[in-house]
Amino acid sequence: MKAIVLGDKGMLGTDLVIELVSRGHEVVGLDLPDFDIAKPEDCARIVSGEFDEKLDVVFNCAAYTAVDKAEIERDAAFMVNGLGPGYLAQSCAMAGLRLVHIGTDFVFDGLKSEPYTEDDVTNPLGVYGESKLQGEKAVLALGGTVVRTAWLFGPNGASFPRTMIRAWLAEKPLSVVSDQIGSPTYTGELARVLVDVAEKNPPSGLYHAAGPEAMTWHEFATRAITLYRDEILKGDQEVEIAAIQTSDWPTPARRPTYSVLSFDKLAEQDIARMPPVQDSLKEFVNRLPANI
Numbered sequence: 001m002k003a004i005v006l007g008d009k010g011m012l013g014t015d016l017v018i019e020l021v022s023r024g025h026e027v028v029g030l031d032l033p034d035f036d037i038a039k040p041e042d043c044a045r046i047v048s049g050e051f052d053e054k055l056d057v058v059f060n061c062a063a064y065t066a067v068d069k070a071e072i073e074r075d076a077a078f079m080v081n082g083l084g085p086g087y088l089a090q091s092c093a094m095a096g097l098r099l100v101h102i103g104t105d106f107v108f109d110g111l112k113s114e115p116y117t118e119d120d121v122t123n124p125l126g127v128y129g130e131s132k133l134q135g136e137k138a139v140l141a142l143g144g145t146v147v148r149t150a151w152l153f154g155p156n157g158a159s160f161p162r163t164m165i166r167a168w169l170a171e172k173p174l175s176v177v178s179d180q181i182g183s184p185t186y187t188g189e190l191a192r193v194l195v196d197v198a199e200k201n202p203p204s205g206l207y208h209a210a211g212p213e214a215m216t217w218h219e220f221a222t223r224a225i226t227l228y229r230d231e232i233l234k235g236d237q238e239v240e241i242a243a244i245q246t247s248d249w250p251t252p253a254r255r256p257t258y259s260v261l262s263f264d265k266l267a268e269q270d271i272a273r274m275p276p277v278q279d280s281l282k283e284f285v286n287r288l289p290a291n292i
């Protein structure tokens with residue numbers, strides 16, 4: 001298989017390229033500034049033959065991901081997350097290529113108390129979620145595939161557990177919200193699922209893919225730091241994190257209180273669920289650079 005990975009320098013894109021190459025696929029990785037998904041002329045390059053006619057799939061991991069900044073940079077967020085995926089979907093449809101686009105749990109308002117399925121009604125709480133929703137609608141309307149995920153963490157970027165571990169190592173006092181629940185999702189495992197999707201070719205459409213456990217940010221931080229201590233430092237330092245409420249930590253963008261995603265639809269397509277978060281966290285801490 002020959003694939004294009006857009007946003008290949010990002011947290012997910014980096015692991016997706018690693019997974020594709022490890023399974024013997026050919027990959028063209030593209031990112032800013034060489035390829036801008038918000039520019040129709042760049043997206044048209046996909047149909048121009050520039051990347052060879054044997055392309056099979058385009059993965060779009062490129063996105064405007066600054067959730068809070070999006071509240072004041074609405075146009076920028078909509079250009080990249082709302083319009084860009086539509087340009088890509090048009091090019092892919094013209095070229096007869098499968099487009100696998102990444103969506104987010106932030107399209108939901110978090111008022112449910114059981115895992116969100118692909119049939120659940122969307123109602124984003126902020127600009128980032130609104131812009132991502134526009135993009136996924138454009139992809140679906142043109143016959144593409146959208147894989148929504150949540151709470152991504154990986155070693156190739158400033159992920160939440162990495163930030164927490166770094167702050168703990170610097171002996172900063174830690175306070176983390178304990179009233180938002182989600183499904184931490186390891187980029188290495190999501191990359192495996194995305195390549196499975198491209199290889200097994202389930203019907204185009206909307207799928208959810210997130211880690212198998214629901215937890216609060218507080219629990220996630222505690223587990224990540226404790227594992228880093230046990231695995232990497234092999235020490236017995238105390239891990240003390242104050243549990244706070246969302247109202248104690250105001251942010252420009254509102255976030256869903258509950259955004260656990262069901263994996264059932266992909267599982268019905270014979271795509272394996274992700275392993276326990278503890279296994280993924282173990283791999284994650286071992287992949288972090290010494291100077292984290």
Ligand SMILES: NC(=O)c1ccc[n+]([C@@H]2O[C@H](COP(=O)([O-])OP(=O)(O)OC[C@H]3O[C@@H](n4cnc5c(N)ncnc54)[C@H](OP(=O)(O)O)[C@@H]3O)[C@@H](O)[C@H]2O)c1
Pocket residue numbers: 006007008009010011012013030031032035036037038060061062063064065080084102103104105132149150151152153157
């Ligand atoms: N992170 C999460 O917790 C999370 C949760 C749910 C869903 N998602 C979705 O998962 C996908 C991957 O997220 P991620 O965390 O890996 O994001 P990321 O680390 O921010 O990577 C995104 C990449 O896209 C690039 N990019 C930004 N604008 C672009 C444009 N106009 N054209 C081409 N490339 C552009 C970024 O470059 P710059 O760094 O130079 O801007 C970066 O290399 C996104 O669709 C995101 O919405 C993420």
